[in-house]
Amino acid sequence: MSTVGESGGIEALYPFLAPAPVDREAVVTDLCASTRRKADEIVALRRSLVALHAERLVACARAMAAAFDAGGRLFAFGNGGSSTDAQAVAQLFAAPPEPAHAVAAVGGVAAGAPVPARAEPVRAVAAVPLAQDVALLTALSNDVGYELVFARQLAALGRPGDVAMGLSTSGGSANVLNAMTEASRRGMLTVGLVGYDGGPMAQEDRVAYLFVVPSASVHRIQEAQITLCHVLWELTQRVLTGET
Numbered sequence: 001m002s003t004v005g006e007s008g009g010i011e012a013l014y015p016f017l018a019p020a021p022v023d024r025e026a027v028v029t030d031l032c033a034s035t036r037r038k039a040d041e042i043v044a045l046r047r048s049l050v051a052l053h054a055e056r057l058v059a060c061a062r063a064m065a066a067a068f069d070a071g072g073r074l075f076a077f078g079n080g081g082s083s084t085d086a087q088a089v090a091q092l093f094a095a096p097p098e099p100a101h102a103v104a105a106v107g108g109v110a111a112g113a114p115v116p117a118r119a120e121p122v123r124a125v126a127a128v129p130l131a132q133d134v135a136l137l138t139a140l141s142n143d144v145g146y147e148l149v150f151a152r153q154l155a156a157l158g159r160p161g162d163v164a165m166g167l168s169t170s171g172g173s174a175n176v177l178n179a180m181t182e183a184s185r186r187g188m189l190t191v192g193l194v195g196y197d198g199g200p201m202a203q204e205d206r207v208a209y210l211f212v213v214p215s216a217s218v219h220r221i222q223e224a225q226i227t228l229c230h231v232l233w234e235l236t237q238r239v240l241t242g243e244t
């Protein structure tokens, strides 16, 4: 059995576990610098998305609002961290924060300060995350195949005019790609959020509205994707509530 302290043991991977004296100040300095680098990186990435996607975000929000106005529902899905992001997005659309709550939560808005969330009325729409039902996910994975867990749900639930939103950092997860294909086949509006250079999701006009976050860090991609989702929700609300 391998033990801590053996040459090539666990401390080779995690040197801070070794009993050697640690320069705590140096560690804290390193951690601060690393945190600052990551914060700078995500701020720059988010800024770059404005130039890259502003027009597409507006067009997509208009299309989503039209879908919701006509009775369409949102189905959101992804794997791992993207599954929880999909859950957060569905919850945001289905149970948006009431303006009074959002403002009260920060103790009111000072004159001239940016409004923390919408001060205008919000409209809830039907939205369902597709990775939340463990029984369904395990049964579909076991009986049909993990690559079809989302496509099979869309085949059962999706109608023309619904919205399918797939989140993937690589753009290459088979279950997300298959779900997009199924959604298009059913006449649903397809929205994809991906990272890197878009991966397979960016090929063959697979989705109607594709948002590529040009980063090679899974963490930065997910952070930026959830920001894009919040912007999409905000813009969709503006159209739905007749502000624009």
Ligand SMILES: O=C(CO)[C@@H](O)[C@H](O)[C@H](O)[C@H](O)COP(=O)(O)O
Pocket: 079, 080, 081, 082, 083, 167, 168, 169, 170, 171, 172, 173, 176, 218, 219, 222
């Ligand atoms: O959350 C993370 C990393 O932050 C991971 O769980 C990550 O989401 C998983 O590895 C996913 O399976 C990756 O899938 P995808 O984003 O490439 O579609």
